Amino acid sequence: MSLVVQKYGGTSVGSVDRIKNVARRVAAARERGDDLVVVVSAMAGETNRLVALAQEICDMPDERERDVLLASGEQVSTALLALALRATGHKARSFLAHQMRIRTDNAYGKARIKSIDASRVRQSLRDGEIVVVAGFQGVDEDDNITTLGRGGSDTSAVAVAAALNADSCEIYTDVDGVYTTDPNLCPAARKIDHISYEEMIEMASMGAKVLQIRSVELGMKFKVPIHVRSSFNDAEGTWVVEEDETMDALLVSGVTYDKDEAKITLLGVPDRPGLAAQIFGPIAEANVVVDMIIQNASAAGTTDLTFTVPKADYKKAVAVVEGLESIQAKGITVDSKIAKVSIIGVGMRTHAGVAARMFKVLSRERINIEMISTSEIKVSVVIDEKQMEKAVKALHQEFIENQAAL
Amino acid sequence: MSLVVQKYGGTSVGSVDRIKNVARRVAAARERGDDLVVVVSAMAGETNRLVALAQEICDMPDERERDVLLASGEQVSTALLALALRATGHKARSFLAHQMRIRTDNAYGKARIKSIDASRVRQSLRDGEIVVVAGFQGVDEDDNITTLGRGGSDTSAVAVAAALNADSCEIYTDVDGVYTTDPNLCPAARKIDHISYEEMIEMASMGAKVLQIRSVELGMKFKVPIHVRSSFNDAEGTWVVEEDETMDALLVSGVTYDKDEAKITLLGVPDRPGLAAQIFGPIAEANVVVDMIIQNASAAGTTDLTFTVPKADYKKAVAVVEGLESIQAKGITVDSKIAKVSIIGVGMRTHAGVAARMFKVLSRERINIEMISTSEIKVSVVIDEKQMEKAVKALHQEFIENQAAL
Numbered sequence: 001m002s003l004v005v006q007k008y009g010g011t012s013v014g015s016v017d018r019i020k021n022v023a024r025r026v027a028a029a030r031e032r033g034d035d036l037v038v039v040v041s042a043m044a045g046e047t048n049r050l051v052a053l054a055q056e057i058c059d060m061p062d063e064r065e066r067d068v069l070l071a072s073g074e075q076v077s078t079a080l081l082a083l084a085l086r087a088t089g090h091k092a093r094s095f096l097a098h099q100m101r102i103r104t105d106n107a108y109g110k111a112r113i114k115s116i117d118a119s120r121v122r123q124s125l126r127d128g129e130i131v132v133v134a135g136f137q138g139v140d141e142d143d144n145i146t147t148l149g150r151g152g153s154d155t156s157a158v159a160v161a162a163a164l165n166a167d168s169c170e171i172y173t174d175v176d177g178v179y180t181t182d183p184n185l186c187p188a189a190r191k192i193d194h195i196s197y198e199e200m201i202e203m204a205s206m207g208a209k210v211l212q213i214r215s216v217e218l219g220m221k222f223k224v225p226i227h228v229r230s231s232f233n234d235a236e237g238t239w240v241v242e243e244d245e246t247m248d249a250l251l252v253s254g255v256t257y258d259k260d261e262a263k264i265t266l267l268g269v270p271d272r273p274g275l276a277a278q279i280f281g282p283i284a285e286a287n288v289v290v291d292m293i294i295q296n297a298s299a300a301g302t303t304d305l306t307f308t309v310p311k312a313d314y315k316k317a318v319a320v321v322e323g324l325e326s327i328q329a330k331g332i333t334v335d336s337k338i339a340k341v342s343i344i345g346v347g348m349r350t351h352a353g354v355a356a357r358m359f360k361v362l363s364r365e366r367i368n369i370e371m372i373s374t375s376e377i378k379v380s381v382v383i384d385e386k387q388m389e390k391a392v393k394a395l396h397q398e399f400i401e402n403q404a405a406l
Numbered sequence: 407m408s409l410v411v412q413k414y415g416g417t418s419v420g421s422v423d424r425i426k427n428v429a430r431r432v433a434a435a436r437e438r439g440d441d442l443v444v445v446v447s448a449m450a451g452e453t454n455r456l457v458a459l460a461q462e463i464c465d466m467p468d469e470r471e472r473d474v475l476l477a478s479g480e481q482v483s484t485a486l487l488a489l490a491l492r493a494t495g496h497k498a499r500s501f502l503a504h505q506m507r508i509r510t511d512n513a514y515g516k517a518r519i520k521s522i523d524a525s526r527v528r529q530s531l532r533d534g535e536i537v538v539v540a541g542f543q544g545v546d547e548d549d550n551i552t553t554l555g556r557g558g559s560d561t562s563a564v565a566v567a568a569a570l571n572a573d574s575c576e577i578y579t580d581v582d583g584v585y586t587t588d589p590n591l592c593p594a595a596r597k598i599d600h601i602s603y604e605e606m607i608e609m610a611s612m613g614a615k616v617l618q619i620r621s622v623e624l625g626m627k628f629k630v631p632i633h634v635r636s637s638f639n640d641a642e643g644t645w646v647v648e649e650d651e652t653m654d655a656l657l658v659s660g661v662t663y664d665k666d667e668a669k670i671t672l673l674g675v676p677d678r679p680g681l682a683a684q685i686f687g688p689i690a691e692a693n694v695v696v697d698m699i700i701q702n703a704s705a706a707g708t709t710d711l712t713f714t715v716p717k718a719d720y721k722k723a724v725a726v727v728e729g730l731e732s733i734q735a736k737g738i739t740v741d742s743k744i745a746k747v748s749i750i751g752v753g754m755r756t757h758a759g760v761a762a763r764m765f766k767v768l769s770r771e772r773i774n775i776e777m778i779s780t781s782e783i784k785v786s787v788v789i790d791e792k793q794m795e796k797a798v799k800a801l802h803q804e805f806i807e808n809q810a811a812l
Binding site for chain 2: 016019020050053054056057058061062064065066068069071072075076078079080082083084086087092093094096098099143144145
């Protein structure tokens with residue numbers, strides 16, 4: 001008998017019929033003998049409806065009250081799923097954040113889980129009940145309600161699995177698992193059977209929006225095997241687990257892309273110590289997250305400095321640097337028609353030349369590389385967004401489809 | 407500076423515009439210098455929407471999960487009102503039941519408040535915040551969510567006022583106050599300025615559905631002055647307070663009616679000890695509430711026994727008594743076309759002959775009295791429902807309109 005945590009997203013519980021469907025799946029798993037804890041998101045559309053209500057009242061809703069409002073969505077879906085499970089003849093009991101003391105810090109809207117008191121859930125399981133947990137929500141030390149940010153129910157599920165020392169955490173979604181790249185862009189994309197936590201973190205942050213990054217970090221920390229799978233069939237999905245030897249055999253596990261960044265270049269900046277701090281300090285203070293940074297020293301004692309920020313924030317970032325007269329830039333250029341393409345794989349740790357091979361492929365396709373950034377298990381390039389699809393397809397063919405030839 | 411608890415019902419917070427309107431009223435009171443605690447119901451229609459969702463899943467939803475579901479409605483309106491108050495430039499903070507520890511027993515769907523920990527609310531008031539409290543909900547000793555039953559937010563408000571020792575509890579509603587009788591039925595009806603808790607309890611239980619009875623009981627116990635008033639204007643409404651001398655001057659404060667009962671008569675039952683227990687024990691076990699009971703001894707050692715039950719339950723009650731073969735009734739008759747009309751007033755305690763005067767009025771109007779029941783401050787009669795309106799008007803004229811002549 002295993003203890004399994006299952007998480008169902010908003011689409012899976014988007015209507016009464018779908019909730020009944022989830023209940024049937026959970027009941028079937030229970031009948032196979034597993035102990036089950038089910039974490040649910042709000043019904044699809046509900047969070048947006050609540051956000052719209054708040055927006056009707058004011059443009060910038062107070063974050064504490066906004067979290068109280070949003071947490072009601074998971075309260076509804078949790079109660080409804082518990083009712084649906086009882087209708088299948090099983091015992092079931094819902095738990096909200098304050099009832100199982102999912103303690104977080106008090107960063108409303110993006111809180112982080114600090115601890116979970118699993119004792120009541122354990123008692124409920126001993127009583128033969130299926131436990132249904134409201135995802136996305138927590139309470140801080142003063143019992144204020146907090147929420148975990150978009151995708152936060154994934155993190156709730158993995159945290160609950162860690163607290164209960166569950167055998168696995170199944171994340172049900174509307175896709176079959178994690179793919180080697182976006183199947184909509186590249187028909188040759190295929191489902192990954194096993195991927196390491198580290199790779200998954202890079203995949204998630206690069207735009208494969210299957211799992212909230214924080215949930216994978218938690219899974220890695222507490223060694224929770226995460227199984228990403230479809231809520232529409234019983235096929236095995238993708239296991240996110242600890243790195244093992246079989247993974248090393250693959251140089252590259254996935255090819256990802258991101259079109260949500262813009263590139264800002266400061267031209268002819270005097271090249272002196274402290275320059276980067278002078279620029280990126282004020283940008284950080286403006287709450288703009290900088291991704292890649294590249295600095296090219298030039299001959300005449302000046303330098304061109306390029307960095308990328310989320311497209312939604314690039315005007316704010318430009319306003320900040322324009323206000324920095326002390327840096328004496330000769331000019332500022334902005335390009336929002338860029339794309340970042342990355343290859344990710346733990347195999348790179350032990351194999352040299354992966355980056356060079358990537359550049360060769362892009363060169364062959366006549367794709368100009370504007371920026372490069374590398375990490376232990378990832379190489380990213382910034383290119384013209386018009387060439388993104390071609391780049392992804394070529395890299396996927398080179399590193400994934402042909403990897404048997406390695 | 408006073409501490410005032412205000413309660414707004416579902417209609418008053420039924421849309422974003424109405425919530426903004428409530429916020430303006432509360433803000434105006436705050437600007438006059440009062441400390442304010444505002445208790446809100448769910449937005450009109452929300453509770454019904456949630457009940458319908460539960461019904462789609464199963465006919466008899468588990469009561470614990472149903473309460474989790476329903477409590478989300480007040481969570482939404484509470485957060486929205488706090489946001490709207492902040493938008494008026496005031497500090498505001500929402501409190502759910504678990505945050506201010508509104509402890510109840512665990513009778514889901516009809517829980518009773520046992521205690522409230524007011525310390526956090528007091529701190530919030532000291533911090534200059536307007537406190538917004540979710541009505542209708544509580545938590546039992548194990549932190550399970552409970553709800554207080556229909557109209558429960560009234561009780562939340564009075565209980566919070568008692569816990570804070572507030573100067574008054576204002577119940578905002580869509581009428582101007584408590585009337586001497588139903589104005590729709592009797593145009594001469596007029597608003598009552600002051601009414602005692604005892605009278606209000608009789609009025610509420612008789613069908614003047616302005617306040618949940620439990621809230622008046624609590625107000626009486628803790629001497630909380632309750633002010634029932636309109637949320638659409640600033641006029642004084644009805645004060646529900648301790649009995650004083652001025653009230654005694656009025657023989658009758660109100661005339662009420664109730665068409666929701668049916669009358670069941672057991673004919674020719676052998677008249678012996680233990681008969682009533684034999685009949686009403688099984689009816690109570692079937693969860694049917696019996697209101698009036700009348701037994702007439704007859705000559706031949708048998709008796710006719712008549713009682714009233716809610717119309718919705720009379721078939722259930724008949725089925726129960728039909729199953730009781732040992733009582734040997736000669737027959738059972740049912741009449742659901744009845745109405746109960748009552749006169750209520752603390753003045754009756756010290757004035758004899760009120761009942762006789764009531765019967766005289768009905769006799770003059772040629773209205774046949776089928777049953778009579780009296781208490782210290784009330785006389786009720788059951789009559790043919792076709793004659794109800796005539797009876798109410800005649801009694802109102804006799805005891806209210808003409809009372810200056812006493």
